[in-house]
Amino acid sequence: METEVAIQAEIDRLRRALGDFSERIVCGQLTGKLPDNFLEQFSQLPDRPLEQVLRFLPTRQVPQMRRVSRKFNNVIRKGSKTMPKKERNGSVVFKSCNTGELSVELRDYDNKIVKTTLADDRVALSELFRFMRIGGRMYFGEGLSAADKVLDQLSKAWVTIRPETVIFAGDLSQTSRDSLRAFLEKVEPSVKWLHFQYANNIGNSLLSDDVIGAAGRLDGLMVMPMCLGSKLRDINIGDRTLLAMVDSDEVLLHFFVMGCSGITPAGIRAFAM
Amino acid sequence: MIQLCSNDDPPVSFTVPRKAVELSKTIKTMLEDLEGFDMEQTPIPLPNVDAPTLELIVKWVEQHQDDPPPVEKPRVEDDDSDDSDADDDQEPEVVIPEWDKKFLPTDDEQKNQLFKLLNAANYLEIKPLLDIGCKYVADKISGQTVEWVRDYLNMENDYTPEEEAKLKEEIAWAEGL
Numbered sequence: 189m190e191t192e193v194a195i196q197a198e199i200d201r202l203r204r205a206l207g208d209f210s211e212r213i214v215c216g217q218l219t220g221k222l223p224d225n226f227l228e229q230f231s232q233l234p235d236r237p238l239e240q241v242l243r244f245l246p247t248r249q250v251p252q253m254r255r256v257s258r259k260f261n262n263v264i265r266k267g268s269k270t271m272p273k274k275e276r277n278g279s280v281v282f283k284s285c286n287t288g289e290l291s292v293e294l295r296d297y298d299n300k301i302v303k304t305t306l307a308d309d310r311v312a313l314s315e316l317f318r319f320m321r322i323g324g325r326m327y328f329g330e331g332l333s334a335a336d337k338v339l340d341q342l343s344k345a346w347v348t349i350r351p352e353t354v355i356f357a358g359d360l361s362q363t364s365r366d367s368l369r370a371f372l373e374k375v376e377p378s379v380k381w382l383h384f385q386y387a388n389n390i391g392n393s394l395l396s397d398d399v400i401g402a403a404g405r406l407d408g409l410m411v412m413p414m415c416l417g418s419k420l421r422d423i424n425i426g427d428r429t430l431l432a433m434v435d436s437d438e439v440l441l442h443f444f445v446m447g448c449s450g451i452t453p454a455g456i457r458a459f460a461m
Numbered sequence: 462m463i464q465l466c467s468n469d470d471p472p473v474s475f476t477v478p479r480k481a482v483e484l485s486k487t488i489k490t491m492l493e494d495l496e497g498f499d500m501e502q503t504p505i506p507l508p509n510v511d512a513p514t515l516e517l518i519v520k521w522v523e524q525h526q527d528d529p530p531p532v533e534k535p536r537v538e539d540d541d542s543d544d545s546d547a548d549d550d551q552e553p554e555v556v557i558p559e560w561d562k563k564f565l566p567t568d569d570e571q572k573n574q575l576f577k578l579l580n581a582a583n584y585l586e587i588k589p590l591l592d593i594g595c596k597y598v599a600d601k602i603s604g605q606t607v608e609w610v611r612d613y614l615n616m617e618n619d620y621t622p623e624e625e626a627k628l629k630e631e632i633a634w635a636e637g638l
Binding site for chain 2: 231232233234236237240241243244245246249251252253254255256257258259260300449
């Protein structure tokens with residue numbers, strides 16, 4: 189109650205001050221002299237209209253416009269997260285052939301390839317996704333292409349990725365449970381097929397029922413680690429993952445795992461039913 | 462009726478129906494805050510708007526005073542915590558009505574007048590006017606080169622040649638979008 193009275197008093201005070209202020213302006217006392225370039229500045233658009241202009245431009249032209257000026261670049265960088273995005277439905281392939289370098293290939297259905305190489309600190313990966321909405325297939329190939337720092341960028345809330353299939357086929361030695369889980373949660377609404385296909389260096393505790401579970405309901409799961417000449421490591425996936433897939437509506441369902449000791453004959457029986 | 466004053470010396474004043482003037486969110490809020498004062502008698506000074514621009518603004522709000530209010534969509538601010546991931550990140554189509562097409566100062570020598578108008582629409586928060594103006598500018602620069610856009614928007618290339626070359630390389634991928 190007391191605070192309400194205080195707030196009301198404050199509002200009254202401000203109102204009086206504002207009224208007083210506006211009258212003084214009218215009398216011309218506050219107009220004063222304008223800075224010399226005051227009107228010139230209006231021949232340039234301020235940030236908000238500029239951003240609005242960008243939203244109406246064809247998506248492919250927007251990144252080019254970053255070259256116009258620093259100011260324009262800043263507006264684009266600031267606003268691009270919420271700008272209209274271009275739909276991409278082919279596949280996107282990540283590779284890391286050299287340490288610290290990540291190459292991204294965008295392939296269309298007609299196999300047109302756009303290739304870009306992102307050096308670690310020069311261009312953030314998320315930069316690439318400012319103007320695209322990724323669908324189709326995501327393939328983490330060669331090298332440390334699915335390392336935490338890559339997955340973390342992809343998991344950022346505003347990056348739009350809607351892959352149906354996600355394939356891990358590279359070196360997973362620098363991939364942690366937390367980052368993988370966050371990534372799978374991110375793609376959960378769209379992903380149907382999840383493959384760990386010839387992936388190597390899968391950490392002991394990387395894959396487990398609850399990590400895979402973050403991807404939601406799947407129509408296909410493949411866990412086939414690379415194990416040439418070495419003993420197959422045990423993978424901690426059990427009946428829970430297997431049985432979660434039984435609920436899938438898809439008829440063409442596949443489940444292919446190697447080295448998962450947690451799967452029991454009883455689980456397989458229930459799955460086959 | 463409400464009086465609006467330009468920033469000229471001496472100020473030029475325009476008398477506008479309150480309903481029309483309230484298309485400006487800035488002025489609407491101000492009038493609400495000053496309720497109780499006789500605003501009919503108090504001209505409102507607009508320190509950012511000159512007379513030719515104010516004349517255009519007045520023309521536009523009078524023409525559009527009976528338009529149905531635009532549907533407001535909450536804007537997502539640039540913050541990583543916001544999930545702009547929803548399927549609504551496509552801009553709704555903005556169509557410039559016939560009357561507005563004739564109204565907008567679109568001749569090349571009137572370019573700066575157009576920018577001043579958009580500046581004023583931004584300052585006065587007249588969203589529909591800002592939208593059609595920006596749509597016009599976007600259509601104008603669509604498909605044009607960086608150099609052309611720079612010139613059209615009165616912007617200066619403030620990159621060093623090295624910086625620009627680097628940037629060019631960084632955005633090369635966008636060609637394939």
